Amino acid sequence: MKKTIKLTVNGQIYECTVEPRVSLADCIRHHLGLTGTHVGCEHGVCGVCTILFDGASVRSCLLYAVQAEGHDIQTIEGVAHDPDTLDEIQQCFRDNHALQCGFCTPGMIMTVKEILSEGQKLSEHDIRDALSGNICRCTGYQPIVQAVMDLMARNERKAG
Amino acid sequence: MKSASFDYHRPQNINDALTLLQMPDYRIIAGGQSLVPMMNFRLVAVRGLVDLNDISELSAIQIDKNIITFGAMVRQRQIERHEDVIKNAPIFGEAIREIGHRQTRNRGTIGGSLCQLDPSAELPLLCLLHDGIITVQSLKRTHNIKVADFIRGAMDPQLDEGDIVTHIRIKTWPRYHGYAFMEYARRAGDFAIGSAGCLITLTPHQTIDEIAVCIGGLSDVPQRLHHSETLIKGQKINETIIDNIARSIDDLGGHPTVQASVAFKKQITKTLLKRVIIRAYDRALDQEMHHEKNN
Numbered sequence: 354m355k356k357t358i359k360l361t362v363n364g365q366i367y368e369c370t371v372e373p374r375v376s377l378a379d380c381i382r383h384h385l386g387l388t389g390t391h392v393g394c395e396h397g398v399c400g401v402c403t404i405l406f407d408g409a410s411v412r413s414c415l416l417y418a419v420q421a422e423g424h425d426i427q428t429i430e431g432v433a434h435d436p437d438t439l440d441e442i443q444q445c446f447r448d449n450h451a452l453q454c455g456f457c458t459p460g461m462i463m464t465v466k467e468i469l470s471e472g473q474k475l476s477e478h479d480i481r482d483a484l485s486g487n488i489c490r491c492t493g494y495q496p497i498v499q500a501v502m503d504l505m506a507r508n509e510r511k512a513g
Numbered sequence: 514m515k516s517a518s519f520d521y522h523r524p525q526n527i528n529d530a531l532t533l534l535q536m537p538d539y540r541i542i543a544g545g546q547s548l549v550p551m552m553n554f555r556l557v558a559v560r561g562l563v564d565l566n567d568i569s570e571l572s573a574i575q576i577d578k579n580i581i582t583f584g585a586m587v588r589q590r591q592i593e594r595h596e597d598v599i600k601n602a603p604i605f606g607e608a609i610r611e612i613g614h615r616q617t618r619n620r621g622t623i624g625g626s627l628c629q630l631d632p633s634a635e636l637p638l639l640c641l642l643h644d645g646i647i648t649v650q651s652l653k654r655t656h657n658i659k660v661a662d663f664i665r666g667a668m669d670p671q672l673d674e675g676d677i678v679t680h681i682r683i684k685t686w687p688r689y690h691g692y693a694f695m696e697y698a699r700r701a702g703d704f705a706i707g708s709a710g711c712l713i714t715l716t717p718h719q720t721i722d723e724i725a726v727c728i729g730g731l732s733d734v735p736q737r738l739h740h741s742e743t744l745i746k747g748q749k750i751n752e753t754i755i756d757n758i759a760r761s762i763d764d765l766g767g768h769p770t771v772q773a774s775v776a777f778k779k780q781i782t783k784t785l786l787k788r789v790i791i792r793a794y795d796r797a798l799d800q801e802m803h804h805e806k807n808n
Contacts, residue, residue, distance in 0.1 A: 417562075
């Protein structure tokens with residue numbers, strides 16, 4: 354039986370009617386029209402559907418939309434302040450050529466957003482470990498890891 | 514791959530959840546990081562899901578002297594980042610990092626891992642190593658069961674229909690204990706082909722006072738090596754003893770998987786076993802020296 358739910362996505366409240374079996378990823382894409390969140394494996398392995406759920410990175414293919422009612426959701430669309438600008442993570446990815454086809458990028462960026470919010474200084478090894486849940490089939494990861502290291506260095510200079 | 518249809522309920526307390534579970538073919542969803550993939554693959558289809566995520570009494574961690582009580586809905590990442598848990602049971606920090614990825618650990622729960630009982634799962638092994646006790650509640654009664662008895666087989670916990678695991682209690686080891694957990698998987702976050710954990714305390718003469726050793730992934734369930742524990746107690750660690758313990762793996766049964774034959778798994782398990790014992794022993798020695806300096 355379908356349920357009508359209210360979802361808070363990127364600070365905006367959406368109402369939609371879905372079957373309980375609809376994944377949060379599909380709901381965000383098909384019902385809310387936010388197609389920046391991509392869908393790959395649909396069983397929690399590839400990481401492209403990563404979003405922030407109450408600030409924590411999660412697989413939106415492993416949550417049902419009905420479970421998200423009452424929680425704060427952030428997707429790639431909410432990262433930059435307006436559609437014509439890039440935020441610091443996106444800018445760093447661009448500067449370091451950290452994407453080729455771009456399919457994995459939204460998931461990567463959401464994971465990096467969580468890493469940054471934790472405010473810890475990470476080594477290259479830690480960054481690789483933190484990003485190990487996001488698969489990229491183009492870049493070989495080197496420029497992605499480089500982008501995150503660059504970003505952390507930039508933020509450190511800003512703070513210092 | 515989309516789940517088949519089901520009804521969805523998110524009760525606010527345990528009693529409502531227990532009542533809902535009386536419905537035929539209703540099933541609990543905890544973190545959903547194993548259940549939802551299985552539902553997406555349609556390996557599992559249910560009439561209804563009872564979501565425990567809003568039951569706040571199930572998501573607390575309590576530490577009382579040498580007992581840590583985890584609510585069943587405590588997230589793996591909540592444990593990983595809990596300073597007092599890591600201080601009292603540091604092996605949890607070392608092992609939980611190996612579970613899936615941060616995105617799945619942000620959702621996955623300790624109760625979920627224990628009820629899922631994947632043969633290579635880290636949390637059942639850790640709870641077995643710490644002589645854990647599981648509290649199970651149903652409409653009729655609340656009872657406690659040892660983790661060793663709870664683990665019946667692969668994905669087969671000692672639970673009846675309508676039961677909910679509410680808490681997991683573990684006994685911590687003295688502050689000066691040594692610990693180590695290691696596992697081997699083909700890629701970060703994959704199911705382990707083999708895993709091993711060890712806890713050690715030493716006497717002032719640097720012989721083994723207490724030891725717990727556990728392996729995972731080899732057969733259908735994680736196993737405590739009680740026989741080896743008895744053999745090694747009271748002794749000083751040396752190569753012969755460690756080789757003997759490793760050799761005891763030859764007598765155990767095993768289950769092959771797509772990735773690894775039993776022979777390969779045993780080889781991996783032996784190596785991990787030797788390494789965790791040595792690392793736990795070294796750490797216990799370090800602690801011992803530290804301990805003496807401070808007294």
